[in-house]
Each structure stands twice: as C-alpha cells, then as structure tokens.
Amino acid sequence: MMISLPKQMNRELSQFKQYIALERGLSENTLDGYLHDCNLFGQFMIQLEINSFTLATPENAKQFLRHLEDLGISLSSRARYLSSLRGFYLFLVGNNNTSVNICELIDLPKSTRPLPDTLSAEDMNLLLLQPDVATPAGVRNRAILETLYACGLRVSEVCGLRQRDILREVEIIRVFGKGAKERIVPIGQSALTWIKKYQDEVRPLFAKPQVVNDDIVFLNQKGQKLTRMAIWNFVKQAANDSRLAKHIHPHTFRHSFATHLLEGGADLRAVQEMLGHANISTTQIYTHIDREYIKEVHKTFHPRS
Secondary structure, three states: OOOOOOHHHHHHHHHHHHHHHHOOOOOHHHHHHHHHHHHHHHHHHHHOOOOOHHHOOHHHHHHHHHHHHHOOOOHHHHHHHHHHHHHHHHHHHHOOOOOOOOOOOOOOOOOOOOOOOOOOHHHHHHHHOOOOOOOHHHHHHHHHHHHHHHHOOOHHHHHOOEHHHEEHHHOEEEEEOHHHOEEEEEOOHHHHHHHHHHHHHHHHHHOOOOOOOOOEOOEOOOOOEOOHHHHHHHHHHHHHHHOOOOOOOHHHHHHHHHHHHHHOOOOHHHHHHHHOOOOHHHHOHHHHHHHHHHHHHHHHHOOOO
C-alpha cells in the first residue's frame, strides 16, 4: 500500500514534475514513469525515517536498489529506477536543493539486451486476420493491427494518432513519438484501406457529440481515446485466437516491422528514422535477428551446412 509522502518530499517532486514537463518536453508516459520511480524511492525513505529527498545519502540509494533486487525486480527495471533518480537528483542539485547527486557514482551490472520477439510474415498475416471484421470493433481492431505492422508504431503513438496526421494522398503518416518528437513514416495501401473503412463506417458510430476526442483516429465505443491497455487486450485476444505458440504483444508488431524490412534489404538508417530511434545502436539489435535468419537460410539450403 502506498504511503502519503511528507510535505517536503511532495514539494520537491512537484518542482521536478514542473521542470520535466515544461523544460524537458517529455511525453506524459515518460513523465509518469519518472514520478512513479521517485515516489517509490520516497516511500522507501519514509521507512528509514527520512522525510526529505535532500537528506538521502548514496548508501540510501544503494539500499533502495538492493531492496528492489530482493523484490525480484529485473536488472533492466532497476537500471530504469536508477536513471530516474539520477535525473531527479541532477535537478535537485541544479535547483540548489542539495549539493550532491547521490546516484552519480552508482553503477549496476551491464545487462545483455534480449533479442525482441518477432513473427514471420506468414504468422503476421495470420494474426492480422483474427479480428471479426463483421463487427464495428473488429473493423477498428483490424485497422489498428494493420497500422502497427505497416508503420512500426509504439502503442502510445497509435493511441495518439490524429486524423489530420494521416496524409492519404502521399501515403505517409505524421507521428509524435517520445519527447513529442515528430517523424514521418510511410504507410502502405493495406493499412490505409482498413483505416478508411474504419473512418467511414465505424468512427461515426463511436464518436459522441458530447465527448471531446481531439480528432483522435481510434476511439472506443464511448467516443473516447483508446487506452494502451485496450490495445494490449485485443492484441492478446488476437494472439490467442491465432493459436500461435509465441508470446505476442503490441511491440511484437514493431519488432516484426523492423526485422522484415532489414530481411528485405532495407538500409539500417532508414529503419532507424521510421522507428524514431535517437541512437542507431537501438536499431542495430534487429541486425542480430537478421543474422539469425541468414544463418537459418544457409543451414537449410547450403549443401555442406
């Protein structure tokens, strides 16, 4: 159960929230993640009878990370907590709340990034066929799945897609990703066809005059913007219906999008741009999958393999 933070801690978090929202221009999801991580550290500090973030020490931060490890929190998640706290204390130092960034010299063991789950083109086609397009929700869900795969979007990007961002004539969409960064992504005819069917036949049924939807493309049946969890749920349903023996989630479409492009000979930089990766090293993980594919081809077809 979450404990209410002392006034001083709430004040420090409120200042940080204002800073990252206005100065850093971070997305709402990233902002919520930072605040959640710092709040949990605050909860831990209360148990140590420390009522201000500025009174915490490097040893307290290490204790917190060990506590997370004892709870079974993964190394990658602990690294995220540490990153959030570093950013928070960097702000506190810059704001003259404290003179020491207690997380500056703390390091965690390096984790090896696992290869993302991907589907073959055949399995992807099977998955796309799962929504019942005889129903309004099924048409919408098919349009969303097609968009996820056609453009390699994050779930939050699909949820935030506006009608004015779909430039049908030139077959591109305008996407606002992490940190509200804009990028242009091509979109194929299949996805455009299903989006148009949804917009013409279903969206007018879902949109409600009394509900402000801010031109959002994909709505629920109450006329509201679809949540990320709603998309997670129907992707899970489609995966179950397809009976594919794989762990499938919305990001699987993004992984498969990148992998299939690279397998087809796409330039790594072009894929980086479409995915909206700031660093090409993030995109390079998909080249490892591509190498596995090449090795499998060699093993299957080479007479001396």
